[in-house]
Amino acid sequence: MGVEGIGARVVRKEDRRFITGQGRYVDDVKMVGMSYAHFIRSPHAHAKVKGIDSTEAMKMPGVIAVLTGQQIVDDKVGNLICGWAITSKDGSPMKMGAWPAMAPETVRFVGQAVAVVIAETKNQAKDAAEAVVVDYEELPAAADIKAAIKPGAPQLHPEAPGNIVYDWHLGDEAAVKDAFSKAANVVTLDLTNNRLVPNAMEPRAAVAHYDQAEEHYTLYTTSQNPHVARLVLSAFYNIAPEHKLRVIAPDVGGGFGSKIYIYPEEMVALWASKKVGRPVKWTGDRSEAFLTDAHGRDHVSKAEMALDKDNKILGLRVKTHANFGAYMSLFSSAVPTYLYATLLSGQYVIPAIYAEVIGVYTNTTPVDAYRGAGRPEASYLIERMMETAARQLKVDPAELRKANFITAFPYQTPVIMAYDIGDFHASIDAAMKAIDYAGFPARKAKAKADGKLRGIGLSCYIEACGIAPSKAVGSLGAGVGLWESAEIRVNPVGTIEVLTGSHSHGQGHETTFCQIIAERLGVPISQVSIVHGDTDKVQFGMGTYGSRSLAVGGTAIVKAMEKVEAKAKKIAAHALEASESDIVIENGEFKVTGTDKSIALPMVALAAYTAHNLPDGMEPGLKETAFYDPTNFTFPAGAYICELEVDPGTGKTSFVNFVAADDFGRLINPMIVEGQVHGGLAQGIGQALLEGAVYDNTGQLVTASFMDYTMPRADDLPSFQLSHTTTLCPGNPLGVKGCGEAGAIGASAAVINAITDAIGNNKLEMPATPDRVWHAIHG
Amino acid sequence: MSTVKLTVNGKAVSVDVEDRTLLVHLLRENLNLTGTHVGCDTSQCGACVVHVDGRAVKSCTMLAGQAAGSNVTTIEGLAKGDELHPMQAAFRDNHGLQCGYCTPGMIMSAVDIVHRHGGKLDEETVRHELEGNICRCTGYHNIVKAVLDAAGRMKVAQAAE
Numbered sequence: 001m002g003v004e005g006i007g008a009r010v011v012r013k014e015d016r017r018f019i020t021g022q023g024r025y026v027d028d029v030k031m032v033g034m035s036y037a038h039f040i041r042s043p044h045a046h047a048k049v050k051g052i053d054s055t056e057a058m059k060m061p062g063v064i065a066v067l068t069g070q071q072i073v074d075d076k077v078g079n080l081i082c083g084w085a086i087t088s089k090d091g092s093p094m095k096m097g098a099w100p101a102m103a104p105e106t107v108r109f110v111g112q113a114v115a116v117v118i119a120e121t122k123n124q125a126k127d128a129a130e131a132v133v134v135d136y137e138e139l140p141a142a143a144d145i146k147a148a149i150k151p152g153a154p155q156l157h158p159e160a161p162g163n164i165v166y167d168w169h170l171g172d173e174a175a176v177k178d179a180f181s182k183a184a185n186v187v188t189l190d191l192t193n194n195r196l197v198p199n200a201m202e203p204r205a206a207v208a209h210y211d212q213a214e215e216h217y218t219l220y221t222t223s224q225n226p227h228v229a230r231l232v233l234s235a236f237y238n239i240a241p242e243h244k245l246r247v248i249a250p251d252v253g254g255g256f257g258s259k260i261y262i263y264p265e266e267m268v269a270l271w272a273s274k275k276v277g278r279p280v281k282w283t284g285d286r287s288e289a290f291l292t293d294a295h296g297r298d299h300v301s302k303a304e305m306a307l308d309k310d311n312k313i314l315g316l317r318v319k320t321h322a323n324f325g326a327y328m329s330l331f332s333s334a335v336p337t338y339l340y341a342t343l344l345s346g347q348y349v350i351p352a353i354y355a356e357v358i359g360v361y362t363n364t365t366p367v368d369a370y371r372g373a374g375r376p377e378a379s380y381l382i383e384r385m386m387e388t389a390a391r392q393l394k395v396d397p398a399e400l401r402k403a404n405f406i407t408a409f410p411y412q413t414p415v416i417m418a419y420d421i422g423d424f425h426a427s428i429d430a431a432m433k434a435i436d437y438a439g440f441p442a443r444k445a446k447a448k449a450d451g452k453l454r455g456i457g458l459s460c461y462i463e464a465c466g467i468a469p470s471k472a473v474g475s476l477g478a479g480v481g482l483w484e485s486a487e488i489r490v491n492p493v494g495t496i497e498v499l500t501g502s503h504s505h506g507q508g509h510e511t512t513f514c515q516i517i518a519e520r521l522g523v524p525i526s527q528v529s530i531v532h533g534d535t536d537k538v539q540f541g542m543g544t545y546g547s548r549s550l551a552v553g554g555t556a557i558v559k560a561m562e563k564v565e566a567k568a569k570k571i572a573a574h575a576l577e578a579s580e581s582d583i584v585i586e587n588g589e590f591k592v593t594g595t596d597k598s599i600a601l602p603m604v605a606l607a608a609y610t611a612h613n614l615p616d617g618m619e620p621g622l623k624e625t626a627f628y629d630p631t632n633f634t635f636p637a638g639a640y641i642c643e644l645e646v647d648p649g650t651g652k653t654s655f656v657n658f659v660a661a662d663d664f665g666r667l668i669n670p671m672i673v674e675g676q677v678h679g680g681l682a683q684g685i686g687q688a689l690l691e692g693a694v695y696d697n698t699g700q701l702v703t704a705s706f707m708d709y710t711m712p713r714a715d716d717l718p719s720f721q722l723s724h725t726t727t728l729c730p731g732n733p734l735g736v737k738g739c740g741e742a743g744a745i746g747a748s749a750a751v752i753n754a755i756t757d758a759i760g761n762n763k764l765e766m767p768a769t770p771d772r773v774w775h776a777i778h779g
Numbered sequence: 780m781s782t783v784k785l786t787v788n789g790k791a792v793s794v795d796v797e798d799r800t801l802l803v804h805l806l807r808e809n810l811n812l813t814g815t816h817v818g819c820d821t822s823q824c825g826a827c828v829v830h831v832d833g834r835a836v837k838s839c840t841m842l843a844g845q846a847a848g849s850n851v852t853t854i855e856g857l858a859k860g861d862e863l864h865p866m867q868a869a870f871r872d873n874h875g876l877q878c879g880y881c882t883p884g885m886i887m888s889a890v891d892i893v894h895r896h897g898g899k900l901d902e903e904t905v906r907h908e909l910e911g912n913i914c915r916c917t918g919y920h921n922i923v924k925a926v927l928d929a930a931g932r933m934k935v936a937q938a939a940e
Contacts, residue, residue, distance in 0.1 A: 011871055018879030019867040019886060021814015021854035028813035123797065201818045201826060201880040201915050253816075253880025254915050286819035506878030506916045675874045675921060682918030706823035706913065714909035714919040719902065743918075 045699020062124030097157025111291025165359030179315025202253020225543020296370020339374030455758025494602030501541010502553030547738030651774030680743020788856025825912030835891035875925035877916035
């Protein structure tokens with residue numbers, strides 16, 4: 001390991017601009033002649049749009065246009081799409097209701113746009129929006145799963161009778177039935193996985209420009225995947241052909257999944273920029289983020305586990321209702337199916353699993369992938385089941401887990417996934433040691449003497465990352481391939497540009513990816529630049545989500561580097577009159593092994609571009625590209641243990657300790673990895689204790705601001721104690737697995753298991769607010 | 780419209796703004812100081828914190844006119860040329876930022892916290908004091924470390940002056 005190579009805790013290259021206020025986010029972009037958009041949104045969860053009168057608004061100062069949903073339909077702008085086709089158990093395709101970018105006829109959730117005002121200033125657009133009169137005819141709304149599936153419920157889409165998106169299943173129903181018939185013990189649990197609002201700190205924004213001379217569009221947007229945005233905007237939304245559309249995602253202030261999707265506002269800004277002949281800026285405010293950013297989770301499940309007399313798991317049966325909101329967002333269909341049910345085996349040998357998932361439309365904001373996406377829901381379910389089983393069987397929860405751990409790899413689960421490698425005993429042992437698990441009973445007794453209820457809770461998660469092998473996901477219904485691309489340009493002076501289709505919005509790629517180059521070439525990272533987030537610069541890419549950037553994007557970089565190095569070695573060998581096989585790369589030099597002959601990288605690069613003395617037949621230049629398609633998912637796994645105290649008088653929870661032992665394979669920059677875990681844990685703990693999107697029965701989001709939706713604050717969280725165990729991922733040359741989502745996947749079960757342990761009542765829903773905990777204690 | 784005269788990062792400025800203009804919009808839109816961010820509309824998140832006459836203020840909660848005659852420091856004015864403020868350096872060295880969006884407000888609040896508490900900062904106090912600044916990326920772990928680290932650095936720097 002060099003000082004800046006793989007494994008080094010290098011401080012981030014990108015930080016200087018952020019700490020000095022020089023970051024460049026979408027709302028910081030200004031264009032000559034820029035106008036401002038403000039959307040008019042439905043105050044009703046379900047209503048007919050009878051008419052829109054903009055006469056008075058058009059007379060107001062600075063107003064350029066009021067554009068409506070009907071105009072967007074008339075201009076043949078495509079409806080929003082869902083990119084993953086799921087087939088119900090009866091063989092029928094998923095039932096997708098039409099979702100126009102602005103509603104011409106019917107609104108189906110509070111906040112859905114019906115029109116947009118374009119004006120000279122943002123305030124003028126807002127003022128004029130107040131003067132637009134929209135005539136709504138209110139319809140009854142179905143605000144949650146229960147209300148949407150009951151007989152006689154209001155119907156959202158004519159395409160989806162009974163508000164059912166799909167009724168899907170996975171696994172072997174007969175084998176599970178057989179397992180339960182042989183069970184010595186059966187454990188059952190009803191679980192709710194609460195609805196969350198992602199709340200990246202930067203609200204979504206778009207700056208769109210149509211260049212009439214070139215017939216070319218430019219869109220600055222808060223995206224995790226600008227190339228996917230360009231593809232969808234051109235191929236499906238019909239706004240501009242791909243070669244006439246440049247999408248730039250500059251600095252982006254957090255994503256967590258919510259900035260994967262191509263939302264109506266970006267579509268409308270782009271469409272409107274041509275319509276009004278002016279650049280158009282839209283910047284969402286926090287209220288709009290609450291109402292229109294895709295929400296996460298929102299499952300209601302029933303789980304049953306069969307165990308034999310030796311406490312070995314025989315089978316698992318799960319029935320889940322998943323809330324989709326009012327429309328199917330871009331990847332929504334995959335989240336409660338292939339990203340959820342495929343992980344229900346957890347870290348355990350479970351010979352038979354059967355899962356049914358019913359997708360349900362409700363008059364709420366669309367739901368899609370949020371940090372972890374399906375895997376937190378699976379992990380929460382299985383880990384609460386393990387804890388519940390241990391309590392019911394009166395065995396130690398750690399021992400029950402250990403007795404059922406998968407120990408031989410590769411391991412084929414009954415739900416598609418083939419785990420390549422892992423060591424679950426190593427991570428649970430590390431976590432138990434870190435928290436002094438053996439000493440817990442004494443600590444609990446002491447807390448009791450002080451009037452506090454102390455609990456300890458485990459969570460042993462596994463996730464599937466490195467999303468994903470294109471052929472595999474294609475066979476499961478995905479509309480895209482999930483490879484990644486990279487291009488390495490060694491410039492004539494020896495500096496290096498790495499162009500990647502991954503997008504960094506907090507993950508630190510500008511540092512981590514440089515470390516891969518530094519490791520291979522022995523050059524300082526100051527000599528390397530990472531270029532990303534611009535479809536005019538980077539050839540193509542599938543973007544950043546599902547903890548895929550390093551395992552997939554990083555591997556594409558390695559593959560491109562291998563090509564660069566192979567060519568550079570040929571050039572060096574030619575210049576040094578040596579055999580190519582004798583050339584080694586060290587400290588930025590190409591050396592003839594066993595001699596003192598060498599040539600520095602800049603001289604090799606210069607030779608490649610001057611082309612005065614290259615091997616016969618070699619093309620000039622030193623620039624290579626690679627597309628990398630993974631062969632399997634990666635499987636990060638780990639063990640989290642939470643120790644906390646509950647005040648029985650108030651129901652308030654206080655952390656004593658939170659330990660995490662993760663196996664992410666090889667760590668490129670441990671400092672950045674730890675940061676990712678911290679952030680994930682905060683979101684998992686937030687889900688467990690604080691966060692919950694609440695709709696009233698008319699479909700109004702009553703938690704639509706930071707005053708009402710409890711974001712984790714510094715004083716809500718403990719400091720975390722992290723450690724790592726390592727099994728190298730055999731599926732990629734870096735041996736990496738991905739670390740971005742682990743915390744959010746594993747933390748919530750650890751917290752709830754600890755609280756239910758403390759209070760001695762297993763019936764507790766998230767968020768476990770003091771009120772809920774107090775009632776769980778006192779009835 | 781009114782003319783608002785104030786000092787921003789040591790420079791006297793005079794800006795014509797609508798009376799309803801907030802300080803944050805004057806900074807971002809009129810002065811192009813886009814390091815100060817807007818993350819909410821309820822004065823909760825703290826991404827917009829600047830210093831007004833040496834005190835941390837949420838610039839989304841102050842009218843531009845209220846800042847007339849004041850001395851405003853934004854994140855762009857915190858470093859001395861190329862030399863980072865100890866708080867900026869501590870955020871970088873402790874990996875106290877990820878996406879960077881909350882960071883300017885977080886740093887400006889943190890400087891104010893250290894000023895107010897002097898050397899008497901501990902983890903609990905820092906966590907309590909950061910209640911008005913929301914970060915979605917870091918889980919605060921490294922932010923707290925950075926603030927405590929910077930408190931030490933600022934003490935040393937002060938002693939040296």
